[in-house]
Amino acid sequence: SQQGEEDPQALSIQEGENATMNCSYKTSINNLQWYRQNSGRGLVHLILIRSNEREKHSGRLRVTLDTSKKSSSLLITASRAADTASYFCATDPQGGSEKLVFGKGTKLTVNP
Amino acid sequence: KAGVTQTPRYLIKTRGQQVTLSCSPISGHRSVSWYQQTPGQGLQFLFEYFSETQRNKGNFPGRFSGRQFSNSRSEMNVSTLELGDSALYLCASSSPGHGQETQYFGPGTRLLVL
Numbered sequence: 001s002q003q004g005e006e007d008p009q010a011l012s013i014q015e016g017e018n019a020t021m022n023c024s025y026k027t028s029i030n031n032l033q034w035y036r037q038n039s040g041r042g043l044v045h046l047i048l049i050r051s052n053e054r055e056k057h058s059g060r061l062r063v064t065l066d067t068s069k070k071s072s073s074l075l076i077t078a079s080r081a082a083d084t085a086s087y088f089c090a091t092d093p094q095g096g097s098e099k100l101v102f103g104k105g106t107k108l109t110v111n112p
Numbered sequence: 113k114a115g116v117t118q119t120p121r122y123l124i125k126t127r128g129q130q131v132t133l134s135c136s137p138i139s140g141h142r143s144v145s146w147y148q149q150t151p152g153q154g155l156q157f158l159f160e161y162f163s164e165t166q167r168n169k170g171n172f173p174g175r176f177s178g179r180q181f182s183n184s185r186s187e188m189n190v191s192t193l194e195l196g197d198s199a200l201y202l203c204a205s206s207s208p209g210h211g212q213e214t215q216y217f218g219p220g221t222r223l224l225v226l
Contacts, residue, residue, distance in 0.1 A: 033214065040200060042116075043217040088155065092213065099145045099168050100215060102155035 005103050006089060012109040019076045021106040023089030024069075030092040032065055033100070034074050036085045043088065046074075079110045114139065116205050116218035124224045130191040133221045137184050137205030143167075144186040145215065146178060149200040158201075161186050190223075198225045 007022045025032070031050045035043040049056045049065045049072070056063045062075040076083055086107045090100040117136045125131050137144050145168075146158040157170040161180035178188045184205075190197055200222050204215035 031213075035217075040220075040222075042202060042219040043204075043215075045214050045216065048214055090155075090215075099157050099160045100147075101157065102147075104154045 006087070006106045008106060009104070010107045010109075012111065013079060014111050015079060015081055017079055017110075019079050019083070019108055019110070021074045021087050021089075021108070023072045023074070023103055025072075025089075025091045025101075025103075026070065027091075028094040029067075030094055032063075032072050033090045033092070034061075034063060034072075035088045035090060035102075037088065037105070038085045046087075076108075079108075081110050081112045084108060084110045116203060116216055118201075118203050118218040118221050120221060121219065122222050122224075124226065125193050126226050127193055127195060129193050130189065131193060131223060133188045133190075133201055133203075133223075135186045135188070135203030135205075135218060137186070137203075138207075138216055141205035141207050141216070142184050143206045143213075144180055144184065145204045145206070146186070146188050147202045147204065148172075149202060149220075150196075150198070155202070158188070193225045195225050198223060 005024050031048050033048045034046040037043045047058050047063050049063050060077045065072045086105040088102050088105040090102045119134045143162045145160040147155050149155045159178050160168040164180045175191045180186045200220045202217050202220045204217045206213045206215050
């Protein structure tokens, strides 16, 4: 089942600009994670935010979580061409039978 | 530490055949999960194994099965392949910790069913 929904589905920006991706989900969660995937390869874990956290930073990444709205956002600052990839949010649902529930992803293109 | 490895990386099969995919987790990780990724359905959870026992299961038919060995390596089997089984199959390992499990993914096995 697809719980997370990313918005937008595709995003094209210039190098140096910031990129913001949003994710909404439906049920209570233990944590929410963001992953990056380059061109049909394996997923790379970017950041995990727990349900009792509101904001987290890692390098050029900033993640927010609003459990009352069941939404999260991923901000990539000062984007680079190497950031071109698909970005997925994944939720670890409380009491669920699924390990992680992924959204359909945002395809980010950073133009040099 | 070496990352998650999956073999083979590419496979071509025909309808009706069966296939076995292998996953070796990061050393020390006892949880292995499998996911199917297709353009239409996205990433979907298949099942998770922990200490040789299936702990969680997604909504897939019984043709999809798995197992885990005592060294935490895992295999996934798909019997009676259908065209719709063509997908990227991803394996992920983790070291359980309540509420903060990061999944480490392998490069995937790309299966094409003709």
